[in-house]
Amino acid sequence: xxxxxxxxxxxxxxxxxxxxxxxxxxxxxxxxxxxxxxxxxxxxxxxxxxxxxxxxxxxxxxxxxxxxxxxxxxxxxxxxxxxxxxxxxxxxxxxxxxxxxxxxxxxxxxxxxxxxxxxxxxxxxxxxxxxxxxxxxxxxxxxxxxxxxxxxxxxxxxxxxxxxxxxxxxxxxxxxxxxxxxxxxxxxxxxxxxxxxxxxxxxxxxxxxxxxxxxxxxxxxxxxxxxxxxxxxxxxxxxxxxxxxxxxxxxxxxxxxxxxxxxxxxxxxxxxxxxxxxxxxxxxxxxxxxxxxxxxxxxxxxxxxxxxxxxxxxxxxxx
Numbered sequence: 211x212x213x214x215x216x217x218x219x220x221x222x223x224x225x226x227x228x229x230x231x232x233x234x235x236x237x238x239x240x241x242x243x244x245x246x247x248x249x250x251x252x253x254x255x256x257x258x259x260x261x262x263x264x265x266x267x268x269x270x271x272x273x274x275x276x277x278x279x280x281x282x283x284x285x286x287x288x289x290x291x292x293x294x295x296x297x298x299x300x301x302x303x304x305x306x307x308x309x310x311x312x313x314x315x316x317x318x319x320x321x322x323x324x325x326x327x328x329x330x331x332x333x334x335x336x337x338x339x340x341x342x343x344x345x346x347x348x349x350x351x352x353x354x355x356x357x358x359x360x361x362x363x364x365x366x367x368x369x370x371x372x373x374x375x376x377x378x379x380x381x382x383x384x385x386x387x388x389x390x391x392x393x394x395x396x397x398x399x400x401x402x403x404x405x406x407x408x409x410x411x412x413x414x415x416x417x418x419x420x421x422x423x424x425x426x427x428x429x430x431x432x433x434x435x436x437x438x439x440x441x442x443x444x445x446x447x448x449x450x451x452x453x454x455x456x457x458x459x460x461x462x463x464x465x466x467x468x469x470x471x472x473x474x475x476x477x478x479x480x481x482x483x484x485x486x487x488x489x490x491x492x493x494x495x496x497x498x499x500x501x502x503x504x505x506x507x508x509x510x511x512x513x514x515x516x517x518x519x520x521x522x523x524x525x526x527x528x529x
Contacts, residue, residue: 225359225380229322230255232363233292237263240290240370246281247294248274254294254324274299278307278319285317290370296330297323297338297379301345309348312375316350319375320366326355327417327468327497328510329381334501343473345377346446352399353446355379357420358389361443364397372399379417381468382507387421389441402449408436411525412456412463416442416475418507419466419516426521437525445475453482457490462528464493466516468507471496491528495520 236243237259244266245259251269260267270277274295281291293300300308300323312319323341330336345353352374354365362380369376395403405420406427415423420441427437438460440452456463463483465476476494483490495516502510511517515524 225356225362225386226255226324228359228362229294229366229380230258232366233259234262235363236292236366236370237266242288242290243292244268244284244289245292245294246270246277248272248277248299250295254322256294274304275307278304279311281319282307282311282315282317285312285319286315290318290320292320292322292366294322294324296336297326297341298330298336300377301338301341305344308345308351308375313348313350316374318373320369321375321377322380323377324380324382326379326381327507328502328505329418329468329507331382331504331506333504337502338469339497339502340470340473341379342445342467342469342475343477346473346478350374351446352376352444353379354399354444355417356443357403357405357415357417357441359386360388360390360394361397364394365399365443368397368399381418386418389421389424395441397443400444400447400449402452403441403443404438404452405441406437406439408438409460410436410462411528412438412440412460413466413521413525414440414442414453414456414463414475414479415466416445417468419468422511422516422518422521423466425518426525429518429522430525433526435525435529442475442479445478448478448482450482453479454486454488457483457486457488461489462491462525464495464521464524464528466521467496468511468516469496470499472499493524493528495524
């Protein structure tokens with residue numbers, strides 16, 4: 211069996227609930243914290259913050275561009291805005307305001323972007339298939355996509371001591387698998403977590419795909435293939451040393467993400483490998499260059515070949 215103390219069996223929890231309770235905690239210890247939403251207080255589960263700190267809660271309405279501009283202004287006055295909206299709107303509808311108002315001025319705004327990837331079940335208009343490719347290119351912006359619902363607390367608390375804007379990517383945020391069930395790993399922005407250790411191949415995953423990667427590693431271990439799983443929760447800055455170590459020590463790397471294979475985690479890892487000069491077999495799994503239609507996330511992962519079966523087949527094909 212692979213060396214791991216984390217993933218036992220399917221246990222599900224809500225990232226939105228974790229964010230809700232953590233924002234209340236932050237509200238108590240950080241008087242500069244404010245919460246903003248675009249008419250999605252109940253959906254984003256920030257109603258408790260609104261009730262507890264009504265003077266520090268702002269519903270801007272369905273006007274994401276304005277919300278980001280207002281968040282920038284508040285940050286200039288010393289506030290720390292936590293902005294909650296859907297990933298497709300955060301990265302595209304308010305793209306100019308994110309880049310120019312927030313990132314250009316390196317402001318302390320935290321964007322909690324939910325329904326990322328193919329998790330929304332809302333079709334092409336609501337699927338954030340390219341958000342990582344967009345936001346990863348913005349200077350000063352830290353990009354995080356936690357692999358476990360409980361980790362959102364660690365991420366949000368870590369941002370209190372971080373200078374500059376942070377984009378925190380969440381899937382649907384409901385009934386998603388918990389990876390770290392028996393012990394909480396140490397969390398540090400920019401530092402990958404070795405969730406499973408192995409020497410024959412490495413799967414680098416982010417977000418909800420970490421659970422799929424762990425399941426794939428368990429299945430492959432039954433065939434005597436030892437797979438390392440890296441939870442690459444921080445897409446920018448990337449843990450380049452963890453990637454280089456994986457290339458040297460395992461010689462095979464598969465990346466898995468609920469995002470286009472272009473411009474996201476796979477592209478970032480490919481850049482590191484290309485510049486390192488280390489010979490390594492490499493494959494990217496994720497959304498192909500298509501606008502995915504409607505369906506459950508699980509059915510779409512299977513359709514596009516990055517579910518557990520797809521990951522297992524990708525690793526086996528490299529042997």
